[in-house]
Amino acid sequence: MTLEVCVMALGVVLMLADFWLPADRKKFAGYAAVAALAGLLFLSFGGCGCCSLSGTAFNGMFVEDGLAVFFKRFFLIAAILVLFMAVEFSDRIAGGVSEYYSLIVFALSGMLFAASANDFTMLFVSIELITITFYILTSFQRGRLVSLEAGVKYLILGALSSSFLVFGIALVWGTTGKLNFNELAAVAAQFESNKIFLIGVLFILVGLGFKIAAFPFQIWAPDVYQGAPTPTTAFLAVGSKAAGFVLLLRVLFTAVPTVTAHWANLLIVISGITILYGNLCALPQRNLKRLLGYSSIAHAGYLLLGVAALSTSGQSALLYYLAGYLFTVCAAFTVICLVTRHLDNDDLSALAGLNRRSPLLAATMTLAMVSLAGIPPLAGFFGKFLLLKSVLEQGAANPGYYCLAFTALAGVVISFYYYFGVIRAIYWSKAAADVSPISLSGPIKVALWICIAGMFWLGLFPSKALNLATEAASVFAK
Amino acid sequence: MDSLQNLIPETMLPDMMFYVFAGLTLGFGILVVANPFSRNPVTSAMFLVLAVISMAGLFVLLHAFFLAAVQVIVYAGAVMVLFLFVIMLLDIKDEQKRKIKKGFLLAGLLSVGTIAGLFIKGLHATRLDAHPSPTTEGDTALLGKLLFGQYVLPFEVVSVLLLVAMVGVILLSKKDLK
Structure with a gap:
């Protein structure tokens, strides 16, 4: 709990700091937030009270186990990288820079609660805290029409999915009378054939499917990714998606494990279609953020x-893959954020001649694309390898898994085309309108190097991170 | 007073009050959407207030006093004032002249009919001899204890959520940001 309280206090402090900071210094409040979050992250590894593995609190609503700690560190790193990006982005926000930082921190607090949620009440409240903060973060550039359009779309579809979620929770509560995940798991077996209970669980999955942008609830992702301010898009792609996944894992494997066991085919179909949809729709895209939006559907x-x-093994592979995805996506969006500073669109052509304008940015973007495509030795390759391995292990029980693995491989092959389109735009495009070198500030270089180091570390030395992921996933093995 | 008590046994009073409030709710509800005397949206909104207040009476009969109070304060008070503001701010002259289209009427009747059918089917399926034990749900003291006891964590997180929403509204609607 200490961690969450500290993060929320940081959000309030950032908002209050707006009163005393002179206008030209406001953007540097972001670095203060980065320093504070880095301190909290450091303390969480020190194990002094912040992230000790110590059971539950608030009548079992709040759980602090390996999985929660893994995701809390994940969210902290994500928020740090996004805040670096937000400082670079601050000159494109008309006003309220401090509020932008503090809203990012509040969204982070929602994600931290989501990581520890062990009760449907907490699940709903934390998801709403994240989503409502993102409505605002998405429409933050209110002078730009696309930003407002993205905000409205996200608001309407988000409200729809929330209503599904809360309706599902009501049905589950109505049939079983339990809200706590562990208590529900104890009685879920009795309700396996109760249709109302199953519909309730299905509706909850709809609500969570929206958060992770899985088919058929992915429709919002490309528009919102394109229209939102770039740091928001990055946080949406990493933080919001990961929050959806931690809640999905908790619901499926802690709350209703007996139901999940029957729904393997449903999950296989959703996963396969999501991969194909994301990759096929990304092929014709010329807008970078939209392309990454479709790519994020494929990664879901x-x-x-x-x-x-x-x-x-599947769950630990998922956690490992998310960790690689964090560094890769943050790297890609940081580059986009820097390159499009003086442009009013995010087309692929903006990258033309980037290798002459800034070799570091060009290299980072190339590495990010290579990692997203899943080529060794970067993080994306090993993650995809682990995921496919876990799926093939189950193949003996259900032949559907072989089809799924084949679909995923086909998706990977399709994705090569558009990821290499980005790399080609960097190195081999003819018309480079602007060849002025891009100057990078010190802190953003640090952020870029963190991303690069993360991608290489996870790809070359996977054992340490994999141990952490396996340890975190072991909470479901009980 | 004595004669009234003799006339109606005490146990029957809540039942009668139920019919009174239910009738009032339905009557005002009809006046909201199909008032034969006035097509003014403000009148409709005022009838909606009355419908909401009669519904609060139904909650009182169910011993849900807190819900009744919230119904009056939040819906009849705050939300309806908001409705009236919006109606008065927007130009609503067209609405008064609008004719009811046959397609919409048909769709409306169809949906009401379906819901009514489901209700009747549900009522038939229920055993009327079951006597549910009277519980004191909706008691404010109990609710307070739950909110600040068992559910204190979600309750506090909601307060952060409201703060975020407030900041967002100010940011997105302020005239000029510095």
């Missing part, structure tokens, strides 16, 4: 492989 599909495998 890859991550669902780990859920569909219904095994501890």
